[in-house]
Amino acid sequence: MIKKWRWSMMVLLGLLVFSIITVIKPVPVAAAETNRVLLVYDSKNTVAHGEKKIDVLQRILTSMNLSVKTVKASNYHAGELNATYTGVITMVNWRQAGLKNTQFETDRAHFTGIKLHIGDCLTGTEAKDLQGKIKVLNEQQLILKNGNDQQLLPFSDHLEVLDQLPVNAIKVGQLTSQQTDQKTYDYGVIVGKNAYLPYLKTRGLSLLVAEQTITQLFGQTQQYQPLLTFTDVSPYANLKVLDQLSEYCYKRKIPFAISTTTVADNTDLQAFAQFTAFLRRIEKRNGVIFVQAPVIGGATQSDGQRLSEMFTSYLVSFSRYQVYPVGISAPGYWNQDQVLRRNSLAKANHWLLLPNTDVTYLKQDNKSQVANQSFMAVSAASLTTIQNQSQIKFNVPTAVTVLVPSSMKKIHIVEREISGLGFQWFNFAQSKTSTEIKSGTTTVNYRQGKYYVNGSEEPITMSDQAHTKESVQPKTKVLFKSFFKTQGQIIGVFFGIVFIVLLIFILIGRRIYRNMFKR
Amino acid sequence: MNNWIKNKGRLVTRYVSPATVALVLAAIISGILLFVPPIHGLADNGDFYRAILSNGIYRLPSSHSQFLDYVITKFGIFKYFNENNTVVMSSQSLFVRFALLLNKLFYSRSVFDLRFMGAVYYVFFLGAVYLLAKSLTYPFRKISSYVIAVLVVVIFADSSFTLYFNSFFGESEMLIATMYAFAAIMLLVKKCYKRRWPALLLFFVSTILMITSKQQNAPLALSYTVIAIGLFFLSHVKVQKIMVAIGIAGILASGVLTYLAINSDFNNINMFQSFTHGVLVETQDPSKKIKQQGLDEEFALMRSQNYYAKQFDAVKPTGKLVQKRLLSKMNIVWITKYYLKNQRQFMNLMDLAAKDMMVTQVKAVGDYTRGAGHRAGAQTKYFVLYSSYVGAFFPGKFAFICLLVVGFITVYAVGAYVDFRQHRYQGILRFCLVLGCMTVVVFVPIISVIGDGDADLAKHLFMAPLSLDLVFILFISDILNHTLWHTKREGEQHD
Structure with missing residues (x-):
């Protein structure tokens, strides 16, 4: 009986020791083949x-x-x-x-x-x-x-x-x-x-x-050509400077991109036609356009739908003027926010991630996602202090960014900066990648220098000038407009006469009143 | 039976003046609105920080949004050093600090209850109602006098005005101060009190408080100077004229100081909104128009953009780009020149202002507290009879307002002329009062549109409907008192 008891005690002790060892010594965590x-x-x-x-x-x-x-x-x-x-x-x-x-x-x-x-x-x-x-x-x-x-x-x-x-x-x-x-x-x-x-x-x-x-x-050995990208572009930037820069690049056969914000409203104005005329010229000069995320004001996490609608509006209004973005650009934190990412970046398969400015999260989740290709923005100014710049190798897709100056005076500095870098720039038109932006019912693709909207090819045929005809709204003919106008004038004259008559009456009445006391 | 009613009526009129009736009615009606739970007020549209932070009050943390939807009743009080500088110089601080003092004495040293703010304004407001009713009905105690008193309550104790009391908006002070200033002049016209100096002092103090309460009131110094000019006819004593001159200098100085206190940030906000909500609206396509005046036409795309974006925007107006390429090129001269070239657009904007003018209830923010059983941003319907009807039926044409102004000025000019011929100052003083108020009615919409476009128009116009209401009740009282064409009462001797 005692022997049996001892045996059972030993088994129990053995189990206890085993369990303690297994608890104290964790099983090595094997890494998965994920990204x-x-x-x-x-x-x-x-x-x-x-x-x-x-x-x-x-x-x-x-x-x-x-x-x-x-x-x-x-x-x-x-x-x-x-x-x-x-x-x-x-x-x-x-x-x-x-x-x-x-x-x-x-x-x-x-x-x-x-x-x-x-x-x-x-x-x-x-x-x-x-x-x-x-x-x-x-x-x-x-x-x-x-x-x-x-x-x-x-x-x-x-x-x-x-x-x-x-x-x-x-x-x-x-x-x-x-x-x-x-x-x-x-x-x-x-x-x-x-x-x-x-x-x-x-x-x-x-x-x-x-x-x-x-x-x-991480075992990635590929090297990339940098993408020359002009940033700080918006409808309110000095577009003439941008135009001159794009011409400079075109003449020197430098492929480039721009990252521009746009508007979701007022796209029927002549000003929008003017803005898109500049963008079309960029497309014709072998430039590609990244549509940049808007700045955040008082938005909250419930405004995701509005953001999504804005991107749809961007695509539709741009398409009307034959401007076709190839990707979406945004500050890096947009990829760390569930609402911002889902309603903007997720619509494109090519991203351009800019350094953070004015960080405003709507629903921060810190779980970044990936696209087919994401360009990491690095300012050109930060590379100019490196000796032997032409030897620089880029190990990730990189966008070398240049700020568009606000005046013509500084344009030569920027041109010198670009020529000084001496990189072999990335050319979207010659790459095998196919870009896609999809928002609402509009899908825009770019493959080997050609644009496709909802599957059909769209050549850039519109002139470089702003299309004023499209922006001018047809004049609505108001029924009886001339009648009301005449009526208004008649009433005006009538009130004028009444006023004069009243004044005369007041004067006459006053005289009669005074005369009553004089007698 | 008839005799019995007459006797009782006489007894009532003997002991209860029309002004007392107005006071009691206003106290009950406004008291219920402001202090009986669930209390009413105005939610924060984002402007409260200007009035609270520099005065030692802050917004308590909350999981809910504290803007626009619901009235927040509890705020925190800074315990230690307050590092917040004064955002804007305003006499409103006096009222906020007084409310804070009462709160600390009777309630808490760490939590501020909005009702103390409401109580401070409430007490001052009742005084204003009493004096206004008294100045309009004196010396009568007829049925018509009580009708005037009730009308004073219906117009000025309307919830669209009194809701401001449970908030940190500067309009509460503007309402009360303007009522005091108006009543003070009318007390002098009616010779309600033997001594003139208290009414004179009341006029100058309340006018200066009103002008210094908000930056937008700085130009009103000119209108109130017009009113004060009438005081020169009050007496032939040189000393008194000098005192009036000093008072006028005080009004003008307060206007200049208030104007100078507008910092560059506020100037930028106003310029930007004046451009995006004024120059760019009420026209088919402003692109070419702004280009003709030296701006890049792309700025037309900013139409209806706010300085502080509600959700998202293409660019931040605070950024260097907009500052350099737009705001540095804009000033009041640029805007005025633009409107002179585009007069039809300006008239459209003025008509827009006219439509908004009599809608005094702030529609953009909620009137209820959270948990009071109302949806976010809900508006009260309690005692808004006057503002609702006037808001609905007032013709939305600026030309009509101008016609009305000409009408009032003409009528009171006749009274002034008659009194002038009879060597009486009352009619002249009253005419100056009406003329000053009418300049407010005409120029406030113009200044608002030039200075800030159609942004926040209803709030910016606040002084215009208030002045029009005051002249309107004066007009009614003069008709009922038979003093419209002259101020001489039956049996009264020449001065």
Whole structure:
């Protein structure tokens, strides 16, 4: 009896130990072959513009066709990083605060997919995975080199780089100190499925090298020609300047795009015909048009329908004047908002994601989606400080943006800027991609230089001048108009006579009244 | 039976003056509207922040929208240092701070109840109703006097006016101050009190308060100067004339200061709305018209765009582009020149203003609190008889208003002439009052259209229907008192 009891006790104990072991030792989380990435950041640290770094990273990943879920570390729940993700990116924007979520660190440690750490506070486990040692650089101004390109970086008071890396480590870009005994450190480091970037910048060579590291980490090796894009275009911009710039590009056989806002109302006015005449000229000069998302005023999440209707109106009114957009452009945060994305970006398969300005969310979900192709906007000005610009390689579809100046005086500066870049620009007309925008019952396609509306080809035949005839509304003939006009004049004359007669009566009456007392 | 009624009537008229009747009726009617739950008021259209933030009151966080739909009754009171600068200089602050003081004394130091604001205005309003009724009926206690008193209540205690009290809109102060100013002059005309200086002081103080309550009232300093000029006929004593001159200087100075206090942001907002809601509307296609006056015709696409977009817009008017390419080229001269060239469009806009003029109830915001059982933005139908009928039947033609103005001025000019011949100041003073009010009726729509287009037109016109109502009740009272063509009452000696 005692023996039996002992046996059962031993079995129970064994079960207990087994269950404890299984609980304590988590099963490694296998990464899935999906295109989903989890981005976990510590803080936006707006003082150091951390929110811009998050935005630029989100846009890079979108242009790589990776859907991103962005989570603040303090909001991370255990098990959120699971097998449905291809990779996880840790971003530290505020070293002093750091990333303090042990549940995330545990999940990340057991995640078997791609792992990328950006910024300071690399943990011991991460350094171990990268097989290197952390080295802190204080108070230095470094030069970033990548092949023949190089750029002087701003002064940095604290930077953590990896040292003593294994032989199989892939190194992208080098940071060189300016001391007499020039020391060199690696910028982007990839070891197997793990990678590290000591910092991320929103512009310049640092951004391009970061893109190269990230694409290489995710196994994307394709390189892209940049798309020259004129931004800040609206019906109220100096369209003559835009016209001259487009002519400049046309004469030099530079393909280009513009990102323009438009109006949903008042499209029957002559002014709209004038605006679209400028846009048609752009189409004829081998330019393509991205219709830009409107600015948000007092809209709330219930205004999604209105937004959708506005895009339909944009398409219909543009089509009337043979202006056919190839895609939709919007600030990056529009892809992080359920209502904005669903009622705008989702209508097109080609996006142009601009840096964030005036962020106003309607229903933020931080779950970005992807299109067939998304261009990440980088300002041309941010590339001009790079030496050997013509050697620059773009690892994600990139739109190099140039602001349309407000006056003719600055046009030569812009022209010099474009010629100085010397890139081989992306030509939509020669690419094999087919663009599509669908809103309401209108579908606009662009394939190899030809426009299609609801399936049928639409050549640009209208003249470059504004079509005044279309904008002039037919005069409505009002019945009895002349009768009422005459009647009005008769009444006017009648009242005039009555007024004069009354005045005469008053004067006569007054005299009679006075005379009554005089007698 | 007839005698019994007459005796009782005499007894009532002996102890209850028409002014007291007006006071009691207004107190009951407005009191029910403002203080008996569910209370009524006006919801925030986004302008409240101007009146509350700099005075230490803020909007409490809420999961619901706090704009347009429902009246919010509870606000927070800043406990510590208030970092908000004064958005606009306004005498409204005096009333808000007084209400805040009462709230802190009797209710709470951390939560502000809107009803304290309503109570402050309510008390001042009742005083205005009393003085106005008294100035129009004095010295009679006839049945017609009581009819006038009731009419005063019907017109001025109309909910379209009194709803403002439970809000932070500046119109409440404008209503009360204008009524006091009008009553003060009429008290002097009727010689209700032996001493003149209290009425004179009341006129100047309330006029200055009204002018400084809102930036848009700055030009009214000129109209009220016209009224004040009549006061020179009041006395031949040099000292008194000097005092009147000082008062007029005060009115003009307040107008100038109020105008100068308009900051560049407000100027930009007004210019933009004047362009998009004035220059670009009431015309078939303004593209070429604006091009002829030096603007890019594409700006015509901004037709009906608001400075602060309700939902979405192509560009932000606050951006550099619009500032540089549109607003920097625009000013009042540009707009005036445009309307001079396009007079038909201007007359259409004036007719639009005339249509909106007598619709005094603010339709854009709700009158009820959330949970009162009314849909969002619902309008009260309680005691709006006068405003509803006048709003519906008043001819929407500016020409009619001009005709009406000429009619009133002519009638009162006759009275002024007769009194002038008889060396009586009353008719002249009354004529100046009517003339001043009529300039308000004519020029406020013109200034509103030039200054802000048809944006918020009904609210911008507020002073015009108010002035017209005041002259209208004066006209009725003069007919009933038989003092329309002269101010001399039966048995009265020459001054």
